[in-house]
Structures are given as structure tokens and as C-alpha cells.
Amino acid sequence: MLLFETVREMGHEQVIFCHGKNPDIKAIIAIHDRTLGPAMGATRLFPYVSEEAALKDALRLSRGMTYKAACANIPAGGGKAVIIAHPEQKTPELFRAYGRFIEGLNGRFITGQDVNLTPEDVRSIRKETKYVVGVSEKSGGPAPVTALGVFLGIKAAVESHWESQELKGLKVAIQGLGNVGKNLCHHLHEHGMKLYVTDVDTAKTEEVKQLFGATVVSPKEIYALDVDIFAPCALGGMLNSETIPLLKAGIIAGAANNQLGDEQIHSQMLTQKGITYCPDYVINAGGLINVYNEMIGYNEEKAFQQVHNIYDTLLAIFDIAKQQKITTNDASKQLAEDRIMNAKKSKIPELAA
Numbered sequence: 001m002l003l004f005e006t007v008r009e010m011g012h013e014q015v016i017f018c019h020g021k022n023p024d025i026k027a028i029i030a031i032h033d034r035t036l037g038p039a040m041g042a043t044r045l046f047p048y049v050s051e052e053a054a055l056k057d058a059l060r061l062s063r064g065m066t067y068k069a070a071c072a073n074i075p076a077g078g079g080k081a082v083i084i085a086h087p088e089q090k091t092p093e094l095f096r097a098y099g100r101f102i103e104g105l106n107g108r109f110i111t112g113q114d115v116n117l118t119p120e121d122v123r124s125i126r127k128e129t130k131y132v133v134g135v136s137e138k139s140g141g142p143a144p145v146t147a148l149g150v151f152l153g154i155k156a157a158v159e160s161h162w163e164s165q166e167l168k169g170l171k172v173a174i175q176g177l178g179n180v181g182k183n184l185c186h187h188l189h190e191h192g193m194k195l196y197v198t199d200v201d202t203a204k205t206e207e208v209k210q211l212f213g214a215t216v217v218s219p220k221e222i223y224a225l226d227v228d229i230f231a232p233c234a235l236g237g238m239l240n241s242e243t244i245p246l247l248k249a250g251i252i253a254g255a256a257n258n259q260l261g262d263e264q265i266h267s268q269m270l271t272q273k274g275i276t277y278c279p280d281y282v283i284n285a286g287g288l289i290n291v292y293n294e295m296i297g298y299n300e301e302k303a304f305q306q307v308h309n310i311y312d313t314l315l316a317i318f319d320i321a322k323q324q325k326i327t328t329n330d331a332s333k334q335l336a337e338d339r340i341m342n343a344k345k346s347k348i349p350e351l352a353a
């Protein structure tokens, strides 16, 4: 990998490699862009197959956070951190050592809980640094708010795709019934939608079947179901050259980050199939909105309004895509980059020239 070339092309400001011998720690913190505010991004722990895979994940996820904040109109920049480890290697000392790296960045990067971290792990990080958000119980945690944002995104997509406001009776396939997926099922069920669900954890599928009368299918079957909406709420990269040809849904609207295997190739494939794709970092911004508001002093009304804006932002993105005949992925990128450029111009007037 041509390191500096990749980082320059993706627009990153700084990439930090953290290591230590005792405790043994390998972590990468990627700070993408701080034009709109401090870089925010949760920390993920994962047994990556290679250091290159870890770096790629950090780079792509951090850029996604910049776009997420910009599209949600949150004065924050984008960052992300990955710790290269197996969940079995987790110790409080590991997280405390990691916390000291975060503290050393003096607030340029603000983090919290992501894949394979528990609230307990985040509390260990917090012993060493104040730059941690999203662990307070006050606001109910980010996942329910993310799920609400995804539900509002589904409403916007239905309105744009079928010119209809009727949700009742629509069939939705939900992939992944974790913190967000399960909460999303609740909203969909409440609005009379029919649920088809999968998870690698059968206890979760059984629970959702009991709670909402969902039909359970295997992880392989979920793509080809004859449904109206496909909601990826598990891991990234699920929309790729193998899975897209199987899809029958008219809309893709889910919480997972980095849903597209390759942003350009696979967003084009979806457009060619006539599928309305809700860009992941636009529809899943509820969690960021929630932790940001918690950080500045939680105001329920303000946070609620910002989450509801996801609906209008998506309608605007669908319009831009239709008018300019571009993918929704490119339309959302354009919206985010315009907002960042405008902020840069107001800080450095020469840029406006």
C-alpha cells in the first residue's frame, strides 16, 4: 500500500500508529478532517487478518464519519480508531494504555464504543482520558437513536421510490439483530410492516420472532428474499458483486457502516438495478447525533430535531441524484464536501477566491 498517496487521496489529516510492549497494544487512530470540529469516531477492536486490512478499515470509517457529521449538520469532524486484537485478548490494562494515547491527542479525537467493546471497556479507557463520549445512561445510548434515524430514512426512501407514504404491509429484510437491528424491528412492526430477519446468533432471531412475529431465515437466504426493503444492520461490505445480483428489494436502508464493498462499483450496480440506496453515513447518523448532544449537554428536543432532519436530508439527496443523474452515494458525498468547503472558505477567505 502506498501509504502517503492513499492518505492524501482520501484526504486524511493524520494517521497515528500506537504501540506498546507492556501491555502489548497495536492501534491505529485515523483523523480524517477537522474543518467542522474535533474528529469524532468510536473505537473498534477486531482481529484483522492483516495490518493493511486494519488500516483500510480505519481510513474508510474515519472518512465516513467526516461525511456523516457534515450531512447531519453536526459541528464535528471525522475520525476512527481500530485496536488490532482478538476479543479474548481484552484486558483493562490494554484499554487504559489505549486511553493514554487518546489523552495525548488533547481533544483532537473524541471516541467511544464500537464493535467488540463493552461499556465496561470504555470505562477503562475513561480512567485515562476525558475524550470519551456515549457511555452515559442519560440519553439512552446511541443505538435506539440510530434505529429511529434508520426508520425515518426508510420512510423517506419509500416516499421517493414509490411516491407513497404507506408503510403498512411492506416487507422488510433485516440483516443483523444487534443493538440497532432489534430496535429497528420494533419501529417497523409498530407501523405494520412485515419482518424477515437473520442473525448468526439464533437467540437473537428467536427473540425477534417471539416479539414481532418475524419470519426467520438463514444468513445466506436474506439477500434473495422477495421483499420491498433490505436493511443491512450487521457488518460492512455486505453489498458486493456476489450479493447485489441476488437482491429483489427496491430500497436499501440500514445501519451498517461501509455497506458497499467498493463505493463506486457497487453504488453504480445498485443504480443500474433501479434500487434506491440510502447512503450509510446519512441514514445511520442518529448515534453520532446522540453522542454529540450528550457531549455538549443533552437537550432532548434539539437531538430529536436533528435526528428527524435525516428524513429531509435523504429526500434532498434522492432529488440531487435524480436531477444530476448520479448515484445517491455521489450525491451525499457532494453535499458533505460542499458543506466542508464552505466552512473552509469562511475560515480562510482566500479559498473563496
Ligand SMILES: NC(=O)c1ccc[n+]([C@@H]2O[C@H](COP(=O)([O-])OP(=O)(O)OC[C@H]3O[C@@H](n4cnc5c(N)ncnc54)[C@H](O)[C@@H]3O)[C@@H](O)[C@H]2O)c1
Pocket: 115, 142, 143, 144, 146, 175, 176, 177, 178, 179, 180, 181, 198, 199, 200, 201, 204, 219, 233, 234, 235, 236, 255, 256, 257, 284, 285, 286, 287, 288
Ligand atoms: N450502534 C450504533 O449506534 C451505530 C451507529 C451507526 C452505525 N452502526 C453500525 O450498525 C451496525 C450494527 O450496529 P449494532 O450496534 O447493532 O451492532 P451489534 O454488534 O449489536 O449487532 C450486530 C449484529 O449482527 C450480527 N451479525 C454479524 N454478522 C452477521 C451476518 N453475517 N449475518 C447476520 N447477522 C450477522 C451479530 O450477531 C449481531 O447481532 C454496525 O455495522 C455498526 O457499525 C451502529
Ligand SMILES: N[C@@H](Cc1c[nH]c2ccccc12)C(=O)O
Pocket: 040, 041, 042, 068, 110, 111, 112, 113, 114, 133, 134, 142, 257, 284, 285, 287, 288, 291
Ligand atoms: N459508532 C457510531 C457513532 C458513535 C457511537 N459512539 C461514539 C463515540 C464517539 C464518536 C462516535 C460515536 C457511528 O458509527 O456513527
